[in-house]
Every structure is written in structure tokens, then in C-alpha cells.
Amino acid sequence: MQFTWQHQGQSIAMKRFLTTHAISMRTIKAIKHGSGTFVVNGQVRTGVITIHDGDIAGVQLPDEAPDTAVASSARPVQVEYEDANWLVINKPAGLTSVPGPSNRTDTLVNRIKGYLIATQAANQRPHLITRLDRDTSGLVLVAKHRVAQGMLTEPRIAAQLVKTYQAWIEGTIIPAGGTIDQPIGRMSDSPRRTVMATGQRAITKYQVEVTDLQHSVSRLRLELVTGRTHQIRVHLTALGHPLLGDALYGGSQDWIQRQALHAATLQFFDPFTEKILHFEAALPADLQALNRR
Numbered sequence: 286m287q288f289t290w291q292h293q294g295q296s297i298a299m300k301r302f303l304t305t306h307a308i309s310m311r312t313i314k315a316i317k318h319g320s321g322t323f324v325v326n327g328q329v330r331t332g333v334i335t336i337h338d339g340d341i342a343g344v345q346l347p348d349e350a351p352d353t354a355v356a357s358s359a360r361p362v363q364v365e366y367e368d369a370n371w372l373v374i375n376k377p378a379g380l381t382s383v384p385g386p387s388n389r390t391d392t393l394v395n396r397i398k399g400y401l402i403a404t405q406a407a408n409q410r411p412h413l414i415t416r417l418d419r420d421t422s423g424l425v426l427v428a429k430h431r432v433a434q435g436m437l438t439e440p441r442i443a444a445q446l447v448k449t450y451q452a453w454i455e456g457t458i459i460p461a462g463g464t465i466d467q468p469i470g471r472m473s474d475s476p477r478r479t480v481m482a483t484g485q486r487a488i489t490k491y492q493v494e495v496t497d498l499q500h501s502v503s504r505l506r507l508e509l510v511t512g513r514t515h516q517i518r519v520h521l522t523a524l525g526h527p528l529l530g531d532a533l534y535g536g537s538q539d540w541i542q543r544q545a546l547h548a549a550t551l552q553f554f555d556p557f558t559e560k561i562l563h564f565e566a567a568l569p570a571d572l573q574a575l576n577r578r
Contacts, residue, residue, distance in 0.1 A: 352410050372426075375422075433557075442553075
């Protein structure tokens with residue numbers, strides 16, 4: 286795979302040229318150690334490289350073969366968007382995002398690997414940019430190669446990744462909108478996280494959208510500013526309003542049998558096209574049922 290751009294302006298070093306185009310230092314170092322080449326005007330270049338006005342320069346990298354340590358699953362994935370660099374997947378509740386001790390053969394990563402092999406994709410090693418808990422449904426962003434993955438770690442691009450969620454809780458939160466800024470850490474010998482002074486900073490924006498006074502249930506819209514494990518679940522629990530169905534954090538099981546949380550929208554800046562891409566995922570049936578109750 287090859288990625289090139291035309292330079293306009295004063296002469297600059299290749300390294301600066303590439304970082305300006307969001308190529309990560311990790312990728313640049315890998316090329317210097319033999320995993321790829323630098324190209325200028327169609328020619329491979331080595332040593333000290335200077336890019337001049339009008340030059341077309343960039344990098345050439347080998348395609349990514351599938352990881353032999355990761356099993357391939359033939360079970361389907363719901364693809365909302367795909368191009369040469371990105372996949373946006375609508376993950377169902379009940380599916381783990383990445384392989385682990387309890388499931389190494391049929392997670393979202395296993396299914397995406399199977400999909401890439403079946404479609405004969407040039408690169409067959411998926412890189413998850415966002416992840417969801419097993420029982421959270423909704424949108425997941427996947428980079429189809431390491432260059433795309435590295436680009437989204439560049440701070441000015443990473444800052445433009447916006448994820449919003451729909452959630453249901455018992456009661457309502459007062460005030461009806463605001464920002465939760467409380468550090469989150471892991472409880473010893475437990476999968477639970479909790480708000481604690483020694484935890485990592487975690488910021489969640491929320492807005493109450495609908496409150497059903499008859500049933501004392503509210504629907505919220507939330508936006509993650511940071512991305513800590515269980516962040517929404519922990520922050521809402523700290524406010525005394527755990528998600529409906531969230532057994533781990535004490536949510537009511539009367540309404541739904543999994544946490545009532547859905548990654549509803551995903552927006553990010555695509556550095557390849559220099560456009561903002563925006564996606565929305567409809568509510569699955571169990572969450573639609575909550576809206577009708």
C-alpha cells in the first residue's frame with residue numbers, strides 16, 4: 286500500500302512532511318528499520334530526504350497479513366460503512382469486542398478478520414479504534430491498516446472523534462444536563478470500576494432527553510470526552526442512577542436483561558479525504574421496546 290501527497294511551499298525534511306500528514310512516528314521508525322520505503326516522485330529514497338515544492342512524496346508499506354494468533358470467524362458483521370481505510374461496524378449486544386481468556390474464537394475482531402478474508406481485502410489485520418463492552422450495542426470504528434490507526438492517534442485528529450450514546454436509567458438526573466468530571470479506577474479483585482481519587486480522569490457530558498414520570502424512567506444522550514473502561518456505567522452509578530439492566534452496577538433487571546446503552550452516533554475526521562464522516566445506528570429491538578413502554 287502506498288500513501289502520497291503533493292508538497293506545496295518551502296522545502297522541508299521528509300520526517301516533517303510525513304508528520305504534517307499525520308503519519309505517526311511509529312510508522313516512520315518502522316520504515317527506517319526496513320518495514321517499508323520512502324518515495325519521492327515515484328522513486329524510492331533513502332538517507333537524508335528533502336521534499337521540495339511540487340514533489341509528490343510519501344510512504345510505501347507491505348500489506349498486512351492476517352494475525353495467525355487470532356482465529357477467524359465466519360459469523361456475519363453488520364457493516365455500516367467501508368472504504369480502503371475504514372470500517373464502521375454496528376455491533377450487537379452480547380458480542381465481546383476483542384479476544385480474551387473466556388472467548389478467543391467469536392468476538393468482533395474474529396468476525397471482522399473473517400469478513401476481511403472473505404472479501405479478499407488487501408489488509409487483513411483489523412485495528413479497533415473504538416471498543417464497546419460486550420452488552421453495549423452500536424457503532425465501532427475500525428482502521429483497516431496501521432497507517433490509518435496511527436493517523437487517529439495524532440492529537441488534532443483524535444480530538445475530532447466524537448461518540449454519543451443513548452442510555453436509559455431509573456428516575457432522572459438533576460440538573461437535566463451537564464458534565465461529569467470524576468476520576469475512575471479499578472476495584473481490587475473485581476471487574477467493577479468506581480469513582481476514586483487515585484483513578485484516571487474521566488469526563489462524560491450528558492443531557493436528559495425524555496423522562497417518563499409514570500414509570501420513573503429517563504432516556505439520556507451522553508458524549509464521551511475521555512474513554513475509560515465502563516466510563517458511562519460508572520459515572521451514572523456514582524450519580525445514583527445506574528443503567529437499566531446493568532447487573533454489574535446494580536441497575537434494575539425489571540426492564541431489560543442487559544445494560545441499556547447504545548453507541549448511537551460516531552463522527553471523525555478522515556485524514557485521507559480531509560472530510561468529516563458521520564454515522565448513526567438505529568436502536569436495536571430491545572431498546573426500541575424501552576421507548577414504547
